[in-house]
Amino acid sequence: MSVTTAARDERLVAIKAIVCDILEIEEDEVSEVSLFKEDHDADSLRAIEILAALEKEFGIVINQTELPRMVNLKGVYEVVSEPAGW
Template sequence: MSSSVEDRQEKIKQIVCEILEIDPDEVTETSLFAEDHDADSLRAIEILAALEKQLGILIDQQELVRMVNLRGINAVVDGVLAAR
């Protein structure tokens, strides 16, 4: 994995942890935001908006169903960047 991908994934993790108000050590690639970290749908929209702003991308709100953990978010962001 290139350092730019790793940097982006680390930035995504920081964004998620800040919005969910959790320690980075508490979240894994597969931990579920709603079930494991008590996130609600408003938090999911906040994450989407923060990603768009900080990464300079547009994410279709229909992708929220895939954005349930870090792995899902990374896949969505990778897809958006690949479609550019």
């Protein structure tokens, strides 16, 4: 496993923990592509909570216009990676 793969996995674990905590679901219930709204009953308020928690955790600013991309873990990772410079 390369350093970048390990770093990505580590970040994904942190993101997943935040998302699961806010959505009040078990980590094994969410996959990288399961949809927050459709599969886990998330609402727009939860999405904003996730965005705020990610900003705090990673010390970044995420524009709220990115919320439509944050539909699953893969999308969240991509949104977070841009301002974080990953």
